[in-house]
Amino acid sequence: MYNDIKLEKGLYNLSGKSFTAALEELDPSSAYTGTPLEKLDAFERQLKRFNIRISGPDCDCVEKFFSTTETAVLFPEFVTRCIRKGFNETVLRSVCAAKTVCASSQYLGCVLDDSEAYAATDQADLLPEATVREGSTATVLSKFGRLISASYEAVRQQRLDVFGVMLRSVGVRLAVTVVKEAVDVLIDDLTPITTSALTYDDIAKLYGEFDCFDMTTVITSPELASKIAAMDQLKDCPANADGKLMLPLGSELIKTSAVDDDTIIGIDRDFALEFITSTDLVMETDKLIDRQLDQMTVSITCGFRRITPDAVKVLTITAANS
Template identity: 55%
Template sequence: MYNDIKLEKGLYNLAGKSFTQALTEADPDENYADSSLAGLDAFERQLKRFDIKICGSECDKVEKFFVTTESAVLFPEFVKRAITQGMEESILTDIVAVKTRSDCNQYRGYLISESAAYTTKTSEGNSLPETTIKESPNSISLLKYGRLITASYEAVRLQRLDVFAVTLRSIGKKLADAITSSAVSTIKTGATEVDIAGSALAYSDLLNLYSQFTSYNMNTIIASPKNAALILSMTQVQDSISTDEKGNIILPFGTVLIKSAQVNDYTIIGFDRNYALEMVTSSELIMETDKLIDRQLDAFTVSMNLGFKSIISDAAKTLNLDK
């Protein structure tokens, strides 16, 4: 049972396993299928064990994690989850087609080449048009994105956990925004560029960009805050505006409009989010867990190694506003 699990620092250092995975292995979720704990994961069951409330009117303070040496082991996972939640609130989850885990910090991937259009017909005895998939001659380097966080235990120990979590989420969101800049740059690389017709962006330019997609669907547009506001001010958009379940704006032709400061004011990116971008990571979020467990908050780091690769270059196109 969850009350009998021995919590120690080593649970963070098991090869190929996260802290929660290690906990779940020792305390499987299925053991609680028909109990009042059915909706909790292994980490949340440990919070209940030590009566640590991380939200609500009776939310505890940071110091509650450090009542015992075992409950202190839970603190790094709390920090990690809050930062990860902030990262997941960014647009990254809306623009990545697939996530790949790499065993090293170099990733090669593959290239696709086509010998002829898919509409090409062949007569009996002749070769069919060919699609070639081969290893890419160039590898991408996974770069480290992270943050050094400095604080003192005395400064945070009396803070409510939900307030502290908001701060951590903010750090995660800003970290993800920095990562998004690299993702946007990768989508743009190799994408076909389309110029606007006049001297300023018009609704007809968006329709023209939409019409450039033949094999793929332009289901997403990323624009700077300035251009997103300009698009929303267009009469054609105001007359038939709608939102999806996440609150994203849906343009009249069915494309989701995403506002991002990681895009400049001279470019609008249209792409098929199901085909355009691969995110490659060599690790989950890395933290100095020992420092957090020992209340050494004066300087600890959070980081992750990752990179991006274009999957199908024809699944993305850019609209150039700089004429």
């Protein structure tokens, strides 16, 4: 049971396993089906075991994690989860069709050549051919990270929920940098349609550029997103369940500083982009456990590949004052 688990630093260093995965092997969640603990994972059960409250009116302070050597082992996972939550709350989840875990720093995916026309085929004639082949150019993964300096004395009395919000904000900013690379991949070598002054007709024209695919998502800068949101045609448009504005065309409007102020990208998120990573978010755990914070480093190694070029269209505003 979860009360009998021996917590030690080595649980972070098991090959191919996260800390939570290592805990789950020792304390499977399946054993708690039908009990009051069935909605908790192995890490959350350890928080309950040591009565560490990370939210709510009775939320503990950071120093609660360092009350024993075993509870200190839990702290890096708390930090990682907070940063990961901020990272995952960004536009990444709205633009990526697939996620691939790659063991190396380079990834060579497949390419689909499907240029022959789709048409009726006479009896006994060969069917038009679509070819899947290995790509000729590898995607080189880049490392993105942040060093966070925070002395134990400075944060020991900080509430865990507030400290968690600070860490989430780091995850959000880290993700925006990653999204910039995704945007560069999406628009690379594409010929945009252009306009001198943005109107709703231009958004509709971008929508009309899609043939087989749909424009499920519109990605643009905060400045252009505000101009689109202010258009008369959007006055009665509702937000979706995630709070994102939905255009009359059925597209989700996403704003990010990763896009230039003269660019609007339309994509079919189910076909456009592949997210490739060799790691999940990585945290240096020993320093956090042994030195009580001091410095925290978090990083991710990842890259992007456009899967279906026809699932991406770009609109460029050419006038400087638009």
